[in-house]
Amino acid sequence: MNRALRNLFLTLTLLFLLSPIAVVGGVSLNATKILVFPPQGLSLTWYSELFTESSWLIPIKNSLIIATFSSLVAISIALPLAYFLWRYRVFYARALFALGLSPFMLPPVITALGFLSFWATVGLYGQMTATIISHAIFFVTLPLVTISLGFESIDREIIEAAETMGANSKVVFRTVVFPLVRSYIVSGYAFCFVLSLNEYIVAYMVSGFTVETLPIKIFNALRYGYTPVMASVTVVFVLLAALIFGLIGRFGDLPRLLGAMTSENRNL
Amino acid sequence: MIGDKPKGLGDHLPIIYPAVMLGVFFIIPFGIMLTISFFKRQSGGFYAPTFDLHNYQNLFTPHFARVLVFSIFISALCAVISVAVGFPFTYFITRMRRKAQVVWLVMLISVLSLSAVIIGFAWSLILSQTAGISNFFVRLGLMAHPTSWSPSFWALLCGLCYVAFPYTVLVLYPPLSRLDPHLPEAAQTLGASPIKTFFTVVVGSLRGAIVASLVMVFAFTLGTYVLPQILGRPQHWTLSVLITDEAIYHSNLPLSAAMAVFFMLVSLALVALTMRIGKGRTVEHK
Numbered sequence: 001m002n003r004a005l006r007n008l009f010l011t012l013t014l015l016f017l018l019s020p021i022a023v024v025g026g027v028s029l030n031a032t033k034i035l036v037f038p039p040q041g042l043s044l045t046w047y048s049e050l051f052t053e054s055s056w057l058i059p060i061k062n063s064l065i066i067a068t069f070s071s072l073v074a075i076s077i078a079l080p081l082a083y084f085l086w087r088y089r090v091f092y093a094r095a096l097f098a099l100g101l102s103p104f105m106l107p108p109v110i111t112a113l114g115f116l117s118f119w120a121t122v123g124l125y126g127q128m129t130a131t132i133i134s135h136a137i138f139f140v141t142l143p144l145v146t147i148s149l150g151f152e153s154i155d156r157e158i159i160e161a162a163e164t165m166g167a168n169s170k171v172v173f174r175t176v177v178f179p180l181v182r183s184y185i186v187s188g189y190a191f192c193f194v195l196s197l198n199e200y201i202v203a204y205m206v207s208g209f210t211v212e213t214l215p216i217k218i219f220n221a222l223r224y225g226y227t228p229v230m231a232s233v234t235v236v237f238v239l240l241a242a243l244i245f246g247l248i249g250r251f252g253d254l255p256r257l258l259g260a261m262t263s264e265n266r267n268l
Numbered sequence: 269m270i271g272d273k274p275k276g277l278g279d280h281l282p283i284i285y286p287a288v289m290l291g292v293f294f295i296i297p298f299g300i301m302l303t304i305s306f307f308k309r310q311s312g313g314f315y316a317p318t319f320d321l322h323n324y325q326n327l328f329t330p331h332f333a334r335v336l337v338f339s340i341f342i343s344a345l346c347a348v349i350s351v352a353v354g355f356p357f358t359y360f361i362t363r364m365r366r367k368a369q370v371v372w373l374v375m376l377i378s379v380l381s382l383s384a385v386i387i388g389f390a391w392s393l394i395l396s397q398t399a400g401i402s403n404f405f406v407r408l409g410l411m412a413h414p415t416s417w418s419p420s421f422w423a424l425l426c427g428l429c430y431v432a433f434p435y436t437v438l439v440l441y442p443p444l445s446r447l448d449p450h451l452p453e454a455a456q457t458l459g460a461s462p463i464k465t466f467f468t469v470v471v472g473s474l475r476g477a478i479v480a481s482l483v484m485v486f487a488f489t490l491g492t493y494v495l496p497q498i499l500g501r502p503q504h505w506t507l508s509v510l511i512t513d514e515a516i517y518h519s520n521l522p523l524s525a526a527m528a529v530f531f532m533l534v535s536l537a538l539v540a541l542t543m544r545i546g547k548g549r550t551v552e553h554k
Contacts, residue, residue: 002462006360013357013433017379019401020390020430027399037399077289080282088274093283099290105539106532107491109508111297113515113528117304118297120521137293191381198383201493205512215383222389222498231393234386241378249374255366255445258373258438 021238028231035226046232056229059217063197066128066213070135071143071192075185077136078143083173086151097144104141111138112205119206126210134206135196142195143188146257150184151177187252190244198237305525315522323526332510332527339506342421343489346428347482354436355444355478359470361437362445373441380434388498391427392418395499424500428489436485443477476545483542487535507531 023037031041050056081100085093103111115134119125154177162172200215208216214237218230248254274280305323307315361372393399395418402414417423451473455465471478493508511531514524 009356010360013353016430017375017433020387020394023394023399023401024390027393035393035396035399037393037403073289077286081286084274084283084286088272088279090274096283096287096290099294100286103294105487106535107487107508109491109493109511110528110532110535113511113524114294114297114301116515117300117521117525118293121300133293137290140290194381198381198386200383200385201508201512205515215385218383218389219385219494219498222385226389226393230389234390237382237386238378241381242374245374245377245381249370254370254373254377255441258377258441 021234024231024234028228028235030228033228035228035231046228047236049229050232050236053229056217056233059212059214062128062211063214066131066135066203066211067193067196070132070139070196071189073133073136074140074192075143075147075189077140078147078188079185082144082147082151083177085148097148100140100144103138108138108201112202115202116205126207128207128211130206131203131211131213134202135199138199138202139192139195142191143185146184146188146191147181149257150181154180183252187248187257190248194241194244197240301525302529304522305529307522309520309522323522324530326523327526327530335505335507335510338504339490339508342425342428342504342506343486343492346425346432346489347486349425349429350432350436350485351440351478351482354433354440354481355471356466358437358440358444359466362441362447363449373438376434376437379430380438384431384492384494385498387430388427388495391423391430392498395423395426419499419501419504421500421504424496424504427495427499428492431492431495432485432489435488436481439481439484440477443474447474480542480545483538483545487538487542490535490538 026037026039027035028039028046029042029044030036030039031043031045034040050060078100081093081096085097112134115130115138116125119127119130119134124130158176158180159172162176167175198215199213200219203211203213204216204219212220214233218233221227221230245254248257304315306319306321308318308320308322309315361369364372394401395416397414397416400414400417402411402417405411406414447470452465452469455469456462460468490506491508492506493512496505496509507527508531511524511527514520514527
């Protein structure tokens with residue numbers, strides 16, 4: 001296509017993607033408690049409030065705990081399943097894999113309501129454990145896809161060579177297979193972690209009234225009027241996501257990871 | 269070693285834990301939700317075990333139908349806009365150098381990972397009277413006074429497209445990056461203009477992927493819950509809002525479970541449709 005037209009189109013798209021974030025960034029620097037853009041006076045008050053006010057610190061702590069542990073649980077489910085599916089191609093492993101992909105295909109509210117009914121029945125409704133496990137199941141798709149891709153990318157001849165040299169399957173896993181999939185595990189963990197930090201509806205339905213996560217806190221605060229702290233928390237979130245995905249982009253194979261995520265979903 | 273049949277309990281050990289986790293925490297919750305959808309609601313948020321279809325019969329009120337139609341309408345509109353803009357955008361991205369591709373992808377995926385709460389807040393700010401772009405237009409002399417454009421239908425549509433656009437690009441990225449680069453080149457060598465090449469060769473050979481992405485983006489947008497409450501008015505609330513309201517504020521879990529089951533059937537039908545289209549893709553270049 002015409003080069004100038006192409007560049008104009010790309011610039012407009014970039015503006016569309018970045019301008020809301022730019023406005024929020026500007027608003028977060030206001031010196032007084034008003035939300036105007038461009039900001040009047042420059043100060044970092046709203047960033048320091050984020051890390052000193054307990055009404056913001058508690059949700060931050062909750063969100064970090066939930067994201068850390070739910071991603072760990074998700075990896076603990078995804079890694080053996082992906083390994084088993086790669087090692088033995090049997091139909092029930094395939095069925096479990098498809099099951100692991102399904103939380104991502106359904107509207108989130110349905111899975112969230114399923115979790116709500118479950119935890120209410122079991123009696124753990126309102127507990128942080130419930131949020132952690134629900135997030136782990138809800139996001140298991142991501143590590144499942146990335147780790148499976150890691151296994152698929154292992155050259156089979158390396159394994160045969162290790163076996164010829166006398167390594168049994170445990171030794172092969174520890175010394176050959178695991179080091180090769182390690183970076184895919186890390187990417188899966190990172191995807192899970194960021195999405196868990198940002199997730200609203202499952203956390204809200206499972207224990208929104210007792211365990212306040214950061215998105216729940218922001219949404220509640222929106223109902224009572226806007227403060228510049230919301231803008232500063234948004235900027236922190238954007239930077240965190242950009243940092244983590246930037247690292248994956250720098251050290252991992254992002255085009256390949258993304259290719260796998262969407263095409264596998266579609267072919268199953 | 270690879271591709272053997274597992275023998276005995278020892279070989280099956282790795283799959284037992286994932287199977288138990290997914291069974292207990294995913295299949296059973298769905299089973300419970302399905303069961304509750306047949307229960308009868310009692311006062312105080314409790315429900316009694318009955319087995320009839322009254323929740324499903326009560327589903328089809330004019331209000332429910334209106335919300336359903338609106339949800340489908342705005343999701344379809346958003347899917348069409350996102351794919352119409354996202355398809356040429358993704359095509360340009362896949363033709364860039366690998367490094368530039370990664371930069372764009374990191375940006376898109378960062379936006380996609382953002383909480384809908386945060387996106388709703390950002391859009392309500394940029395469309396507001398005090399901090400919004402209308403101030404910018406006033407400064408340019410295009411408008412007389414700054415105005416507030418949120419909440420409104422258009423604000424909601426903007427927010428939805430903002431969420432759906434990165435998703436669309438990620439869905440279209442694999443088929444477009446697999447497209448044989450010699451194909452457009454050949455068309456241009458034969459005398460077609462770049463724009464004609466794009467519409468006939470690129471769009472033409474990826475028709476299946478375009479339709480599949482339309483359905484996927486539509487299903488993705490259909491699940492939206494937070495944005496209608498921040499950027500829309502009550503008449504713009506979607507099915508997800510209705511289901512949550514029924515469960516949390518009206519404490520009518522049986523009715524909301526019935527709505528969710530109905531919603532799930534609609535979504536599963538969409539997924540099935542996508543897979544059919546995916547299988548029917550005629551031209552694919554690996």
